[in-house]
Amino acid sequence: MALNKARLDRFLAQHCQISRKQVRLMLAQSRVKVNGSVARNIEQVIDTFTHITLDNKVIQQNTAYYIMLNKPVGVVSATKDEQHKTVLDLLEYPFKNELHIVGRLDLNTSGLVLLTNDSRWSERLTLPEYKVSKRYIVHLKNKLDEAYVNAFAEGMYFSFEDITTKPAKLTIIADYQAEVELTEGRYHQIKRMFGRFRNPVTALHRASIGTVVLDSQLAAGQSRMLTLQEVENIAQ
Ligand code: URA
Numbered sequence: 001m002a003l004n005k006a007r008l009d010r011f012l013a014q015h016c017q018i019s020r021k022q023v024r025l026m027l028a029q030s031r032v033k034v035n036g037s038v039a040r041n042i043e044q045v046i047d048t049f050t051h052i053t054l055d056n057k058v059i060q061q062n063t064a065y066y067i068m069l070n071k072p073v074g075v076v077s078a079t080k081d082e083q084h085k086t087v088l089d090l091l092e093y094p095f096k097n098e099l100h101i102v103g104r105l106d107l108n109t110s111g112l113v114l115l116t117n118d119s120r121w122s123e124r125l126t127l128p129e130y131k132v133s134k135r136y137i138v139h140l141k142n143k144l145d146e147a148y149v150n151a152f153a154e155g156m157y158f159s160f161e162d163i164t165t166k167p168a169k170l171t172i173i174a175d176y177q178a179e180v181e182l183t184e185g186r187y188h189q190i191k192r193m194f195g196r197f198r199n200p201v202t203a204l205h206r207a208s209i210g211t212v213v214l215d216s217q218l219a220a221g222q223s224r225m226l227t228l229q230e231v232e233n234i235a236q
Contacts, residue, residue: 004120008034009042011052015059031055049118064118065095066231068212071113072220077104087113090221102126103134103185103209111136111206112214114226124235125210131183132210132235136190139203143175148197156193158186165189179207210234 012023012032024042026032032039033053034046046052052060069087071077076084079100084107088096095117102114102122116122125132152170157163169181180190191201207214212230 005045005047007042008032008039008044008046008052011046011060012054016054026054047120062117063095064121065093065099065116066118066121066226067091067093067099067115067223068215068218068226068230069113069115069223070214070218070220071105071110073108073110075221076107077101077113087115091115091223105206106188106191106204109204109206110220111204112209112212113206114209114212121231126185128184130235133181133183133208134185134206135208136180136182137173137203137205137207138178138180138190138194138201140176140178140194141200141202142197144172144178144199146172148172148178148194151196152180152193156196158192161186165193168193176202211236 009020009023009027012018012026013020016023020042027039027042030038031054033056034044035051049062049064050060051058069090071087071090074084075090076086078086079088079097080086087101088099091099098117099115100117100119100122102116102125105111105113114122114125124130149170149172152168155164155167158165163186165186166182166184168183171179173179182189186192190204194201212226212234215224218224
């Protein structure tokens, strides 16, 4: 398997245990196809999910999987856990053990969790420079007011990490309910931010990541594959 991105000639030389001169000959003889087309360019860049054949025999065929799950409260965002059911336990796909989680949720948080085997996609979603927003619906014990909106927008200093949170958008939906949009994911971030107001979060639900919105047809515990459009447009 090619690890992330690699040049075609390097991949073939390594895979077939031959010299790059021999690879050039193979290409000149039209023996290699990349994603169904005869490969001519030794410098062509391929990745883990590029389909490659040699003499019409498949030598690399890895499928990228992208799943959205409606995580229920009480399920842990991990692949293994001694105590609790994990998000993987909820999936029935034969390839589920290849997947990793893109941005965890706390045990008592529900909502959208993405899983994939495509580490380049997940890295992109979690890199700060892409500023992929995550939208949460938050229920609170005490009444909200405009002071919350300003404090979330200004950012809050977390001494434990010695950081100030990035500007977050808080919209008051009702007296005890808000929508919060974050572009980062600090440990227990939303609960800690409301903690500054001594206002306990009574329920927390992630509604979207980037442009991908949790499918309202998915009951808690259910999942589905993302569409190609969702995969490609998520971080716009
Ligand atoms: N903020 C939290 O406090 N918990 C989550 O699960 C996500 C964001």
